[in-house]
Amino acid sequence: MATIPAAQSPAQGLRPAQSLRLSLGLRQLVVLAACLTMFAIVLFTPRVLNDGDTYWHLAAGNWMLGHLQVPHVDPFSFTHAGQPWVAHEWLSEVIMALVYRAAGWTGIVVLFGLATALAVGLLLSRLARWMGPIALAVTAWLSIGCMWVGLFTRPHLLALPLMVFWTGALLDARAAGRAPPLWLAALLVLWANLHGSFVFAALVAAPLALEALVEGRRDPWPVVKSWGTFAGACLVAVLLTPNGVHALIYPFQIMTMKTLNGIIEWLPPDFRTMSEFQAAILVTLLVCLSRGVKAPFFRAVLVLFILHMSLQHQRHTLVLALIAPLFLAEPIGRSFGRTEPRRLGPPQAAAVLFAVGVLVMTGIRAVEPVRRGDAVTTPQTALAHVPAALQARPVLNTYSFGGYLIFRGVRPFIDGRSDMYGDDFFSRDIRLMRGDAAEFDKAVQQYGLAWTILQPREPLAKLMDAKPGWRRIYSDRWAVVHARVDALEPVPSR
Incomplete structure (x- = not known):
């Protein structure tokens, strides 16, 4: 320096x-x-x-x-x-x-x-x-x-x-x-x-x-x-x-x-x-x-x-x-x-x-207080579109979304505490985000994953659109949410 x-x-x-x-x-x-x-x-x-x-x-x-x-x-x-x-x-x-x-x-x-x-x-x-x-x-x-x-x-x-x-x-x-x-x-x-x-x-x-x-x-x-x-x-x-x-x-x-x-x-x-x-x-x-x-x-x-x-x-x-x-x-x-x-x-x-x-x-800052809205690490609107019952079930999330999920009371798949998760688990998460279909199916069986919340750029997000038994329920520029069809609550008839 x-x-x-x-x-x-x-x-x-x-x-x-x-x-x-x-x-x-x-x-x-x-x-x-x-x-x-x-x-x-x-x-x-x-x-x-x-x-x-x-x-x-x-x-x-x-x-x-x-x-x-x-x-x-x-x-x-x-x-x-x-x-x-x-x-x-x-x-x-x-x-x-x-x-x-x-x-x-x-x-x-x-x-x-x-x-x-x-x-x-x-x-x-x-x-x-x-x-x-x-x-x-x-x-x-x-x-x-x-x-x-x-x-x-x-x-x-x-x-x-x-x-x-x-x-x-x-x-x-x-x-x-x-x-x-x-x-x-x-x-x-x-x-x-x-x-x-x-x-x-x-x-x-x-x-x-x-x-x-x-x-x-x-x-x-x-x-x-x-x-x-x-x-x-x-x-x-x-x-x-x-x-x-x-x-x-x-x-x-x-x-x-x-x-x-x-x-x-x-x-x-x-x-x-x-x-x-x-x-x-x-x-x-x-x-x-x-x-x-x-x-x-x-x-x-x-x-x-x-x-x-x-x-x-x-x-x-x-x-x-x-x-x-x-x-x-x-x-x-x-x-x-x-x-x-x-x-x-x-x-x-x-x-x-x-x-x-x-x-x-x-x-000056207090006149217009800081407010956190949708951002690359804050899928606020996307999470708001996930039914409360679904939020309580296991989720697969993008690494950077984990902190926000914890903050909102949702238990994440992974978050920024990489030291706790360790190399093996972190490597597995990387393979999942890259769209490894076999690894995803294994994770669904092991953890009972009911929904995903991912950044749109993740290869896995694109894979989910064609995944049988899964449905996209929300997307914006920051996040895309898919849910297992059998995990979604039935829509009440009018």
């Missing part, structure tokens, strides 16, 4: 003190503008709600509020009911459910807008130590652009401020030549209960610990003792969840699934057209190659590893956008002659302006 060094101040005619005040003010203005932009993007862009997983996260939160416990088995689907499920995002889901109950979808976008704005603010406030306003603005644009692919109202966004704060605190500890403070491990208790991305805490800490060990190799014991104590405290912290050791294993379990390429966000990024991600890579290479940037070895390895992850799975570009700039800012800044970091001015004025901007935009 590019962290472009500071441009020369335009206020050449001012005295040094005046020029410094102007520079600090401009940098604060860039941070403020970026935070408000991030908040506005989440608040007013319909795409952030276009993910079916949001629905089942809300349903899970409501279930936990209703039962006052965290589920350890699946309470939602009919194919895996009662089977083990690690609800590793339970705290995020409870927060989402509470906000939804209080303020509906408008509250949801405000919640996630604040989380992402805070993450951007924490990031840019640290980068401003080594950058001027122009460089900071360019980096903000590139970072926010790279975050775009993951901007959906799901728990991972609530963990982003913790990721930035954690990384910054570790870098501060290394700059001071000491191990991170033990209180920082307590942050992992919150992070581990919000989202499985807490594993990135170890990914960030490991190269810095190795760096400290190499630096103190002549007398390694103090480093081993201090960093080892911190690592032990972190391990205890991440085990303090309702899922215990299962929460620790879960992130690695999903990373080893063989069917991840069936989910869009786990596909590699598309380089056929220019994107902010491509621009970030190219600009970073340009700056580093032209200025002879020298990054510490282990830090460079970390940045390249996260880049590798982003090239494999586009969902990780969001992580790259927030972590890589923190590691590259200082070496790039030093390559342009900076010798010491500069602090931003007092944050009070910027905080007040941000609060005013948030209140104004929230008021």
Whole structure:
């Protein structure tokens, strides 16, 4: 991720003190503008709600509020009911459910807008130590652009401020030549209960610990003792969840699934057209190659590893956008002659302006509250045309519809919890959606499928029109519904 060094101040005619005040003010203005932009993007862009997983996260939160416990088995689907499920995002889901109950979808976008704005603010406030306003603005644009692919109202966004704060605190500890403070491990208790991305805490800490060990190799014991104590405290912290050791294993379990390429966000990024991600890579290479940037070895390895992850799975570009700039800012800044970091001015004025901007935009959003209608993950009208008695019977659904079905009290065949369903079942679902007639007949016999709700583009949807004993009962641009003839309620005679 590019962290472009500071441009020369335009206020050449001012005295040094005046020029410094102007520079600090401009940098604060860039941070403020970026935070408000991030908040506005989440608040007013319909795409952030276009993910079916949001629905089942809300349903899970409501279930936990209703039962006052965290589920350890699946309470939602009919194919895996009662089977083990690690609800590793339970705290995020409870927060989402509470906000939804209080303020509906408008509250949801405000919640996630604040989380992402805070993450951007924490990031840019640290980068401003080594950058001027122009460089900071360019980096903000590139970072926010790279975050775009993951901007959906799901728990991972609530963990982003913790990721930035954690990384910054570790870098501060290394700059001071000491191990991170033990209180920082307590942050992992919150992070581990919000989202499985807490594993990135170890990914960030490991190269810095190795760096400290190499630096103190002549007398390694103090480093081993201090960093080892911190690592032990972190391990205890991440085990303090309702899922215990299962929460620790879960992130690695999903990373080893063989069917991840069936989910869009786990596909590699598309380089056929220019994107902010491509621009970030190219600009970073340009700056580093032209200025002879020298990054510490282990830090460079970390940045390249996260880049590798982003090239494999586009969902990780969001992580790259927030972590890589923190590691590259200082070496790039030093390559342009900076010798010491500069602090931003007092944050009070910027905080007040941000609060005013948030209140104004929230008021505008509240005038026309967010409403969810038919969309690629929300077959609202189609489901409304399915008789209640039929909704209670087993259904075969498109993967992305599963969350909405759960939200509406319908038990799905499959939904976004791919880790729970596993590779074999997910592979079977892919074969079904591709129109494997034999696999479909087996599923009907095994589960007693009475109806289907599919996206029109699915090959299976076209197959159903010619399937004996089945009838299309509704279709629109978003969804098509078929039902077994013998499952339909008889039409009363007039």
